[in-house]
Amino acid sequence: MLAINKSDTTFLYRQVIDLISENIETGTLGPGDRLPSLRKMSQSAGVSVPTVRQAYIELERQRRIESRPQSGFYVRHAQCNDLVHPAPSSAGEPVCLNCRPLMERVYDGINHPDLVPLGIANPCMARPAAKALHRAMKRVMSRAEERSLGYATTLGEATLRRQIAYHYLDTVGAQVEPEHIAITNGGQEALLLSLQAVASAGDVIAVETPTYHGLLELIDALGMLAVEVETCPEEGVTLCELRRTLELYPVKACMFSTTLSNPLGVTMPECDRRKLVAMLEEFDTVLIEDDVYGDLRFDGIRPIPAQFLSKTARIITCGSFSKTAAPGYRIGWLVTDHFMKQITRLKRAYSCSSGLLQQLTLADFLASGNYTRHLKALRPVLKRNAERMSAMVAEHFPAETRTSKPVGGSVLWLELPGNVDTEELFDASISADISIAPGQIFSPSNRYKNFLRLSFGHPWSERTESAIRWLGNRVTEIH
């Protein structure tokens, strides 16, 4: 058994976590076994009772143990397809991107159209919209023949901004001024403008872990540092960890996905959103809220963005039509009533304005109700795909594999047995004409070596199924 080493700089409660985890993994503590009581553990490990409690709570959140009322803590029964637990945390410090070469290889690899695209998160199921969008675009072209070739205004066409404002009113009952919306070149430019408006090179940005790789690449490209905040697969960013991070580091902005985060697929409960907003104000920091999957919950319920829970907190919410309707249109947006002056200046300097024809087409698509109809048709398809993929993973991957339980979006997050390196799996899968997203690109600090993200957003086919079977067999072989 490992001993607690008080001269080690690692937090003591982390050492307790490692110690228990080690015992579970070696089988010393089996499923259903009772853990030492808080007091007993405190005595045997030579640490305080609150430290042990903190460790047990974290282990419970990781779903390795469970508390039974008036009885104590027990090792949970391992379940295939259980919610994945985050990798044990190193004491997160602000870091530069560590996986740039891998990221480059992944992008190079997945760009080939002949691959089974399990590595790309855009839902091509969005394409049922094709006919309606094409019809709308043709209408726009004949209605405003010459005008439709001209420049859009810097912050975007008033018609589309009004439609987006109305969509928020319709789905979450929030009142947005169209003047507080800026149209961008996809969600990615919305993130870029937001980040540039509030932070500079050298600044520290807090991110979830795991988090969207495009966000890490952006932070890296702007010369900023990322600090990872532990993220629970059931509730999103762990707020006590966030507090610790905000106390330790001068965090300029938090970039969190509050609904259907990528890759975990977690949605932060509204009570936590309210606490998050209060914490932003307490530490005078900014939230850049990535909400590009907000419309894609299978149950059709749209959680309210943190944006609308406070008038005073400084929040920029980023949305996009890339994950729901037309990735190639490159139309996203941001909502804020705090930084519009800087954002206007940056938008003009970086790209003048966004494509006019696509803006007018999407405005028509929303106004006609076709967008809502399209989402209604899309969600059950995504849900069915998620179920099929989860079932196939349970069948073909090793029993120790754990996965997220998607309630929306288009991605499944897998934790494979510890000895599987998904970077190697990536290389092998590319040779087999399958793209996957290896876990390491979702963290700046090389975590998630044995994790994997699979996309179920593409039309389901026999090829999809053989690809999942191939991956399962391959992982089983390595394991």
Add this chain to the structure above:
Amino acid sequence: MLAINKSDTTFLYRQVIDLISENIETGTLGPGDRLPSLRKMSQSAGVSVPTVRQAYIELERQRRIESRPQSGFYVRHAQCNDLVHPAPSSAGEPVCLNCRPLMERVYDGINHPDLVPLGIANPCMARPAAKALHRAMKRVMSRAEERSLGYATTLGEATLRRQIAYHYLDTVGAQVEPEHIAITNGGQEALLLSLQAVASAGDVIAVETPTYHGLLELIDALGMLAVEVETCPEEGVTLCELRRTLELYPVKACMFSTTLSNPLGVTMPECDRRKLVAMLEEFDTVLIEDDVYGDLRFDGIRPIPAQFLSKTARIITCGSFSKTAAPGYRIGWLVTDHFMKQITRLKRAYSCSSGLLQQLTLADFLASGNYTRHLKALRPVLKRNAERMSAMVAEHFPAETRTSKPVGGSVLWLELPGNVDTEELFDASISADISIAPGQIFSPSNRYKNFLRLSFGHPWSERTESAIRWLGNRVTEIH
């Protein structure tokens, strides 16, 4: 008469220029008067003969004086519609943007669709292309119904990159690898990616003076400094001034427009381009070559971008379809064989990729020969507009007004009498439903107070003519 002050830090030859200019402006030296000989001036001013010669050559380039063989230098006869001369130079030092508030006001002002748009440089004459482009887009939509909504690849569609490469082969005989072309969100994003790939906040960037305001806003947004290099209305950047600048300051990149610069409309002769390229290598600096007006010379001759004059010099050339075909498509490109790795990473981080539908449409537009046909139709319209506008300025503006003599593009640059403040004129013109571009936004150091840029790229109409008359009357009143 001013005296030369040797303890002044201003270059002595600049003081000689100021001294002669002052005498011309006060009338002491009238049109046709002979200037003191080099030796005489050298004695009376107490400076060397080469210093006087340098001053006289500069004054000649400014078209204030002229040399007559075996006779000496004479004050030129003032000519209305003569080529405009640059404002007398301050010893240019790297500076931050000084005109941000004015620029904001100009952008706010000119965005109203009801104004006569003399302040906006995009040629709406480009719109004869509308029918052909719309047809091409409809073809693309029916050919690749679902595919056309998806993401384009990071650097852009192969078909469009091949067509752009072919366009260079066709127009300037240059061989470009499609892999050395990246598709961007308009020319502005091409400038952004280029600048970010080669320089960082705090770096010094050399620009022409006057120069395109969007470039100054970009340099400002990235926290860089601009140093102005004197630019001659007949030959572009003055190479001896550029050398001086490169010797004095650690210039990371030069951002020059080699063909039909905005607002001067000047095209750098090929021999100067070659010297420029040699100088880049000598000083190990980068050229970001703004070539967005390259296709718009009235005579249809396309000067060869500096890009193709050297295999080794580090040059990124930026092009766009915004000034020639469809501003609202937001499709531009850059060409380079030096920084593609950084540019790929930045493009992905900043905006993922550019609009797919527009890329496929433009590829079709180029491949069908429609782009070339469109340019052939567009150039004479622009030329006719330039002639009409120049003639009306000569008729309605004060006699001292000087203007550029456009040989392409869509803008006219005016120097008004010294007491006219075009910032005030801007405010007055907006009230009269006319937009103009005041001179100060074309320099980071508040030069060009009495300068003005007018666009002739929009369809000519009775409203255009009344607007020019109104401006002429207003300037005459102020004067």
